[in-house]
Amino acid sequence: MVAFNQKYQRLFTLVARLVIGGVLLVAGGLKAFVPAEAASAVAAYKILPTQIAHILGYALPWFEIAIGLLLIIGVAVRLSAMASGAIMVVFIAAIISVWARGILIDCGCFGGGGAIDPSKAAEVHRTYAIEIARDLGLALLALYLYFFPYGLFSVEKIAITNEEM
Amino acid sequence: MSKQAKAANGGDHFTRWLVIGMVALVVVTGVVFSITSSSTKAAESFTALEGFTKGEAVTATINPAAGSGLTLNPGAPVTIDLWEDPQCPVCRTFETSLGEYIETMVRSKKATVNYHVLSFLGPESVRAANAMMCAADEGHYLDFHKAIYTVQPELENSGFFSNENLVKIGDYVGLTSKTFTDCVTQGSKLDLVKAHEDSMPTYKVVGTPTVFINGKLWERTSNGFDLNEFRLAVEAG
Numbered sequence A: 001m002v003a004f005n006q007k008y009q010r011l012f013t014l015v016a017r018l019v020i021g022g023v024l025l026v027a028g029g030l031k032a033f034v035p036a037e038a039a040s041a042v043a044a045y046k047i048l049p050t051q052i053a054h055i056l057g058y059a060l061p062w063f064e065i066a067i068g069l070l071l072i073i074g075v076a077v078r079l080s081a082m083a084s085g086a087i088m089v090v091f092i093a094a095i096i097s098v099w100a101r102g103i104l105i106d107c108g109c110f111g112g113g114g115a116i117d118p119s120k121a122a123e124v125h126r127t128y129a130i131e132i133a134r135d136l137g138l139a140l141l142a143l144y145l146y147f148f149p150y151g152l153f154s155v156e157k158i159a160i161t162n163e164e165m
Numbered sequence B: 001m002s003k004q005a006k007a008a009n010g011g012d013h014f015t016r017w018l019v020i021g022m023v024a025l026v027v028v029t030g031v032v033f034s035i036t037s038s039s040t041k042a043a044e045s046f047t048a049l050e051g052f053t054k055g056e057a058v059t060a061t062i063n064p065a066a067g068s069g070l071t072l073n074p075g076a077p078v079t080i081d082l083w084e085d086p087q088c089p090v091c092r093t094f095e096t097s098l099g100e101y102i103e104t105m106v107r108s109k110k111a112t113v114n115y116h117v118l119s120f121l122g123p124e125s126v127r128a129a130n131a132m133m134c135a136a137d138e139g140h141y142l143d144f145h146k147a148i149y150t151v152q153p154e155l156e157n158s159g160f161f162s163n164e165n166l167v168k169i170g171d172y173v174g175l176t177s178k179t180f181t182d183c184v185t186q187g188s189k190l191d192l193v194k195a196h197e198d199s200m201p202t203y204k205v206v207g208t209p210t211v212f213i214n215g216k217l218w219e220r221t222s223n224g225f226d227l228n229e230f231r232l233a234v235e236a237g
Helices: A002-032 A035-044 A050-073 A077-100 A118-147 B003-049 B089-107 B123-137 B141-151 B163-173 B178-186 B190-198 B227-236
Strands: B060-063 B069-072 B078-084 B111-117 B210-213
Touching: A002 A035, A002 A050, A002 A077, A002 A118, A035 A050, A035 B003, A050 A077, A050 B003, A077 A118, A077 B003, B003 B141, B003 B163, B069 B141, B078 B089, B078 B227, B089 B111, B089 B141, B089 B227, B111 B123, B111 B190, B123 B141, B123 B163, B123 B178, B123 B190, B141 B163, B163 B178
Parallel strands: B078 B111
Antiparallel strands: B060 B069, B069 B111, B078 B210
C-alpha cells in the first residue's frame, strides 16, 4: 500500500487537485454571477442571522473560485487543501444541521437553493445523504493533499520531496 | 536544519502570505461586484410599477372561522384558501401563473377567496404583510398584493420591504390616504399578521404557497402551476 502510494503519489496528487479544484471552480462559477440567489441559498439554512448569511453568500462563490484555481494550477497546494477541507467540513455540518432540524432545502451547492415543497421530503433526505457523502469524499481528498501536496504539473516548483516534509 | 531547508521555509512563508493576500483580493472584489449588482436590481424593480392602474374596490372582511383570513367576496359557490408569504419566490411564480385567474374569479363573484398572509420568512415579510392588510382596509388588497409580487426582490430580507418602500408601492398602486400610510408606518395590523401566522398549525400548513379548494388541499400534479389544472380543480370544487 505504502509502496504503491509512493510509486504513484505524484499522479494521485494531481488527480486530487484536479477533482477538488474542478468541483470548487464549477460550484463557485455557477453561483458567482447570480449573487442574490447565492445569498438567499445561504440564508435558507437558517443558521446565521440573515444579513451575515447574505454577506457569506456573496463571498463564498469567489472564495471557491480562488481556491479551485490555486489547486488546479498547483500553487500553495497544502494551504488550499486545508481551506477546501475546512469548507467541506462546514458544508457537511450545515447539511446535517438542516436535516436534523427538519428543514427542507436545496443545498444551493451548484447554484439555485432555497426551500422545497414539503411533499418531496423523502427525495430531499436522499439528496442530503448524497451531498454529505460527496463532501466527505472531497474532504478526504483534501486530507490526502495535505499530506502529499507535491505532484505533477504544479506551477510552484518545490525543491524538497514529500518524505522530507 | 540546513541552510537550504531554511530558505525553503522562508520562501514558503512568503508564498503563504502572497496566496492569502490574492485570495482575499479576489473575494473582496467579488463581494463588491455582487452587492452592487444586487442593489441596482432592487432599485430598478419600481419601474415595473409605472402605469399601474388599480381595479375597483373589493371589501375584505376578517373571517375568524377561517384562521382570521382576509375574505374577499363571501358566499360564492367555491371557496379558495390561499396561504402565501410576500417574500416567498414560489408564491411569486404562483401569482404570475394563477394570480390573474384568481382575481377574475373574485371580481366576477364566482369564488370566495380567503387570503392568509404568512410572514415566516423574516421581519420584512411581517412588514409587507402588515401593509397588505392595510391595503385590504382600503378595499385594494388585490391590487396591492399584485404590486408586492411584481416588485418582490430576489433576495429575502435585503432591506427592500422597508415601511418607506411599502408606502412607495402604495403610491404606485394609488393608495395615498393618510390612513393607509399611517397604518403601514405604525404597523397597525401586526396583531392580525400574527393571528394569520399562528393559525398555520390548525390547518396543517407547513409551506407556501398552499391552496385549499373548498377546504381540500390542492395537490398539483404538474411541476409548475398549470392554469388549466388549477381551473379544473376549482370548477370541480
